[in-house]
Amino acid sequence: MSFQVNAPPSVVTKLVKSEMSVEGEPKKQSREDWKKMKELEEMRKAGTAPAMQDEEGKDINPHIPQYIMQAPWYFGANAPTLRHQRQQGEVTNESSMKEEWQKRGLKEGSVATKFRKGACENCGAMTHKKKDCLERPRKVGAKFTGEKIAPDEYIQVCLSHDYDGKRDRWNGTDLMEHQHKLITEFDKIEEAKRVLKEQKLDESIMHDKEDGGDNEDKYAEEMDMPGQKFETKQRITVRNLRIREDTAKYLYNLDPNSAYYDPKTRSMRENPYRMNAGSDGQDALYGGDNFVRGTGDAHDMAKQQMFAWEAFERGTDVHLQADPTKLELLHKEYSTRKEDYKQSAKDSIIDKYGGQEHLEAPPKQLLLAQTEDYVEYSRHGTVIKGMERAKVKSRYEEDIYINNHTSVWGSYWRDGQWGFRCCPAVINESPCLNGFLVVTLTFVSECVGVILARRPMWLPVMSRCHQ
Incomplete structure (x- = not known):
């Protein structure tokens, strides 16, 4: 480790110009000087040579790296020093004290x-x-x-703060309030959990004594079940996320044109049996992830989650995973009160303005004995046509085909290129090849018909060419 003056660029330029030789090249450090400097560094590290001293006369550790000991050029150090690595003395701003920082609002007093x-x-x-x-x-x-x-x-x-003081998010924080709100409350919760755990442990011990110790083999039959693991330390049964004997999603249908399977998330959103749904009951095995999300209790669980979020915003401490029973009871009570309020509001409006006879009227189809709904039935009474679910229309143009195509651009994919499904054309805005062939064949047949009508003698020749 050796000290080198790290001067500003302007000073370095002046020194270089002053040390220029006759040939116009700057003087370089000789190899002997460089070897002497390295030997002196090794002697200082070994302790055979005295260490360097700073401006205060203190020794500088020779094992300090060069990039730490060397001061930057803007520091202006002309001698070995470590003052740039120490905390610089700054004047404390008295106006940034807590009392003056927190003073807001109206003055107290008369x-x-x-x-x-x-x-x-x-x-x-x-x-x-x-x-x-x-x-x-x-x-x-x-x-x-x-x-x-x-x-x-x-x-x-x-408040003339410095750069860090303006961005200090904890400036003016009351430590006693933080102690009371967080740490004290946390200690109380931990104490309550410890007492509850002791009570449950005592109850379990008393229950085991009353049973005479027959619970040793309580989970013996379930230990060998696939997909489960029995931990002897805690005596609990842990079930894995997936049983290995179950069929994987991507093995339901090996057709490459079936539903797409994402191996990263292990999801298959569409039904792999959509092409042959209803045959041999295969669609009952698996209907896709979206089918599971849209059926069963998925909607009810989503409603309860929304209710939990809204209740938490209004000050009710409830959670779907932590307190499911409490959330279910609160949701039922809320739904009951909501329905009662709607019914009471409806009854009050009817009592005030009347019109109960209009609500009790039969449907319009029964009154007029006719309807505009078109439905076709089979001989067995099942619906053949009609009563289909209406298609959802977007704000984009739909079912618009260009250049005699019967499909849209992007419905065909092959060898890294998009195309039209109706024909193998992979050029955008190109005419449909199927339509072009139909027009060409029609034109040729018409021409042949005209030629045969005018020249009947060519008919044997055309028939021989056709054979």
Whole structure:
């Protein structure tokens, strides 16, 4: 480790110009000087040579790396020093104390009863003018009435913080309040959990004594079940996420044109038996992840999750996974009260304005004995056509085909290129090849018919060519 002056670029330029030789090239450090410097560094590390000293006369550890010991050029160090690595002395700003930082709002104490000169003409406070007043503009200001003088506000001093002080998110934090709110509450919860755990342990021990110790083989039959693991330390049965004897999703249908399987998330959103649904009952094995999400209790669980979020925002401490029973009871009570409120509102409106006879009327189809719904039935009574679910239309254009195509662009994929499914064309906005062939064949047949009508003698020749 050796000290080298790290001067500013302008000073380095001047030194280089002053050390230029006759040939116009700067002088370089000789190999002997460089070897002497390295030998001196090794001797200092071995302890045979005295260490370097800073400007205060303190020894500098020779094992400190060069990039730490070397001061930057803007520090202006001309001698070995480590002062740039120590904390620089800064003047503490007294205006950034907690008391002055936290002073906000209205001043405490007595409020003036008479209007004072220089006060706000609207509310009577001395800390702002009429144009800066945030109170409602009075019809007659406090300057003329002398009543309801508003209290003065705290005037915050100019807090000349440094760069870090302006961005200190914990400036003005009350440590005692943090201690009371978080740490004390956490200690109480842990103490309650410990007491509850002791009670449950005592109850389990008493229960085992009453049974005579027959619970040793309680889970013996379930230990060898596939997909489960028995932990002897905690005596609990842990079930894996998936039983290995179950068939994987991607093995339901090996057709490459079937539903897409994502191996990263292990998801198959569509039904792999969609092409042959209903044959041999294969569609009953697996219907896709979207089918599972849209049936059963998935909707009810989503509603309960939304109810839990809304209840938590209104101050009710409830969670779907932590307290499912409590959430279920609260949701049932909320639904019951909501239905009762709707029914009471409906009954009050009917009692006030009448019209109960219109609500009890039969459907319009029964009154008029006709309907516009078109439905076809088979001889067995099943619906053949009609009553289909309406297609959802988007704001984009649908079912619009160009250049005689019967499918849209992008419905065909092969060898890294998109195309039309109706024909093997992979050029966008190109005419349909199937339609082109039909038009060409039609034109050729018409021409042949005209030729045969005009030249009947060519018919044997055309028949021989056709054979």
